[in-house]
Structure formats: C-alpha cells, structure tokens
Amino acid sequence: MSKCLLCKSNFKRQINYEIIFSFVKSKEKYACSDCLQKFVKKKGIVCSGCNKEINKKGLCSDCIKWQQKYAGNILDNKAIYQYNEAFHDLMVQYKRYGDYVLSYVLAELVNSLPKADYYVPIPSSPSHLRKRGFETIASIYQKFVPLTDLLVKAETEKAQGEKNRQERLLTKQTFSAIRNKNVRGKILLLDDIYTTGRTLYHARDAVLEAYPNCKINSFTISR
Ligand SMILES: [Zn+2]
Ligand SMILES: [Zn+2]
Numbered sequence: 001m002s003k004c005l006l007c008k009s010n011f012k013r014q015i016n017y018e019i020i021f022s023f024v025k026s027k028e029k030y031a032c033s034d035c036l037q038k039f040v041k042k043k044g045i046v047c048s049g050c051n052k053e054i055n056k057k058g059l060c061s062d063c064i065k066w067q068q069k070y071a072g073n074i075l076d077n078k079a080i081y082q083y084n085e086a087f088h089d090l091m092v093q094y095k096r097y098g099d100y101v102l103s104y105v106l107a108e109l110v111n112s113l114p115k116a117d118y119y120v121p122i123p124s125s126p127s128h129l130r131k132r133g134f135e136t137i138a139s140i141y142q143k144f145v146p147l148t149d150l151l152v153k154a155e156t157e158k159a160q161g162e163k164n165r166q167e168r169l170l171t172k173q174t175f176s177a178i179r180n181k182n183v184r185g186k187i188l189l190l191d192d193i194y195t196t197g198r199t200l201y202h203a204r205d206a207v208l209e210a211y212p213n214c215k216i217n218s219f220t221i222s223r
Pocket of ligand 2: 047048049050051052061063
C-alpha cells in the first residue's frame with residue numbers, strides 16, 4: 001500500500017507499463033488514480049504556439065501579440081494539462097506553502113519530455129528560494145532529465161503569481177544567462193505553467209543573448 005500525497009488515503013499501486021517502458025526512473029506512484037484523474041490532458045484543437053486550447057486551428061490571441069512583438073519568432077511551447085481547479089490547487093500547495101513532496105506528483109504527471117540537448121529550468125528569485133529552501137521547477141524535472149543551470153533571476157518586488165494579467169505582461173526582464181558555458185544545439189526551457197508567456201519569452205531573450213546560435217523551445221506542465 002502507498003499513501004496518496006494529495007488526498008492522504010491509502011491506495012494499492014497498479015503496475016503501470018507506461019512508466020516501466022518510459023525513461024522515468026521512479027517505480028513509485030505518488031498519487032491515487034482518483035486524484036490523478038482530476039488532472040485533464042489537453043484535447044482537441046490547441047494553439048500551434050503555446051498549446052492553449054482554442055476553437056480553431058492557428059494561434060491564440062496571446063501568441064498573435066508575441067508574433068508581432070518578436071517579428072514572427074514565436075516560442076514553441078509544449079503544454080500537457082489544462083489549467084483547471086485541481087492543477088491550481090496543487091500549485092498553490094506546492095509553491096505558496098513550499099510542500100516539496102508534491103514535486104514527485106508533478107514529475108509523475110509530466111512523465112516524458114520532448115527531446116533536447118539541454119534542459120534549462122526557470123529559476124526562483126533569491127527571496128523565494130530562501131523562503132522555500134528549494135527550486136520549485138528544478139525539483140520536478142531533475143527527477144528524470146539532467147538539468148543545465150543557465151538562468152539567474154534577479155530579485156523582484158512582486159511574484160508573477162501575485163500579479164494580474166496586465167501587470168504580468170508589463171513585467172521587466174529579470175533573467176540573465178550564465179555565459180561561457182559550452183552550450184549548443186537545442187535548448188528546452190522548463191516551467192510549470194504558461195500564463196501569459198511573459199516569463200518564458202524573457203527567459204528566451206536572456207538565453208539567446210548569451211547563446212545566439214541555439215534553438216530554444218519551452219515546455220510547461222499546464223497552460
Ligand atoms: Zn488521492
Ligand atoms: Zn498560443
């Protein structure tokens with residue numbers, strides 16, 4: 001028997017062949033099937049830029065704005081899950097209350113990633129890192145891929161999660177890239193949620209400035 005990290009009930013582990021044959025090293029299941037089924041994978045038509053669920057093929061309104069701002073060079077973001085109540089609650093528990101064990105549930109939800117030469121997590125600000133004692137994004141993804149720390153985040157007055165949409169979009173660049181690393185090829189930026197895209201576009205700007213020949217895409221658990 002295992003204890004579900006989300007509802008705390010005891011549950012019997014099922015043999016999951018998907019996990020056995022994927023590159024996830026973990027043999028454990030951290031949440032019961034009742035809890036896991038509340039996380040809904042994206043289905044139907046999604047935006048070709050960021051994977052938001054939309055009504056007709058093409059780009060969502062956010063990506064159209066990024067397309068204008070970045071002269072057509074939009075970020076190719078892959079996202080797996082709908083941003084629903086279950087996902088929202090999980091992220092509040094994980095990030096606001098710094099509940100580290102939930103990184104295992106999040107890793108279980110991700111299960112596999114698009115192929116890249118370098119996996120670069122979005123870092124926390126110094127004050128958030130001090131408060132929680134761990135990097136929220138790296139803690140999820142380091143469970144199944146080797147990570148490359150390329151980004152540094154400067155201190156901000158307000159966290160992205162505390163801002164409204166307009167404030168998010170007006171956020172100034174807070175990332176800088178660590179230079180002089182021998183990095184080339186395909187980089188995948190890793191984050192938890194794609195909200196407006198502001199964070200990931202800033203991260204891409206910083207990495208591209210230091211490594212202009214790299215191809216940069218991104219991955220988020222939810223959009
Ligand atoms: Zn449960
Ligand atoms: Zn989009």
